[in-house]
Amino acid sequence: MTGQRGEFGQLRWICSQDKQEIALLSPLGQTVAEISQPDKQSAMLRTDTEVRSAPSFDALVQDALGIAVPIHDIAYWVQGVTDAQSGQATINLSDSAGRPEKLVHSGWEISIEGYRRLDVAMVATRLHAIKGDTVVKIIIDDWTALP
Numbered sequence: 001m002t003g004q005r006g007e008f009g010q011l012r013w014i015c016s017q018d019k020q021e022i023a024l025l026s027p028l029g030q031t032v033a034e035i036s037q038p039d040k041q042s043a044m045l046r047t048d049t050e051v052r053s054a055p056s057f058d059a060l061v062q063d064a065l066g067i068a069v070p071i072h073d074i075a076y077w078v079q080g081v082t083d084a085q086s087g088q089a090t091i092n093l094s095d096s097a098g099r100p101e102k103l104v105h106s107g108w109e110i111s112i113e114g115y116r117r118l119d120v121a122m123v124a125t126r127l128h129a130i131k132g133d134t135v136v137k138i139i140i141d142d143w144t145a146l147p
Helices: 057-065 071-076
Strands: 010-015 018-023 033-040 043-044 050-053 091-096 100-105 110-114 116-120 121-124 126-131 134-140
Touching: 018 050, 033 057, 043 057, 050 057, 050 071, 057 071, 071 126
Parallel strands: none
Antiparallel strands: 010 018, 018 033, 033 043, 043 050, 091 100, 100 110, 110 126, 116 121, 126 134
16 A cells, blocks of 8 residues: 555465566456566566566566565565565564564564464564555465475
8 A cells, every 4th residue: 555545455476586476366366467587587567458578576566566565575574584685674573482573674664463384484474564655464374385
């Protein structure tokens, strides 16, 4: 959500060291856009009406969503960690197991509402990130670790 405008939907995301794929779905589950990054040098956005390519996965995510969302960092945040290459993190509150609950990273204020074990990983149940007037809320309902 940015300013007074909000969008709702679902996200299916495959993230590995070799590739990334995101399917953006409407609240009813219809695919609105697919973004893929088969290698580090290219990314592709596919909708019903167009196919676009760019050198950056993040640029295509911004085109599809209309706002800059740190997809790379979110992959870390939902696991309760940060990528030091993306910027310094300040942890303001941790849970009893030492996992972050409130932190600031790359200008984003992140709140993590609990963790649970899904597959072999401990992941956030809900994540709330704010930067300026942009708010990203994520509920993680399924998680499968890739081999």
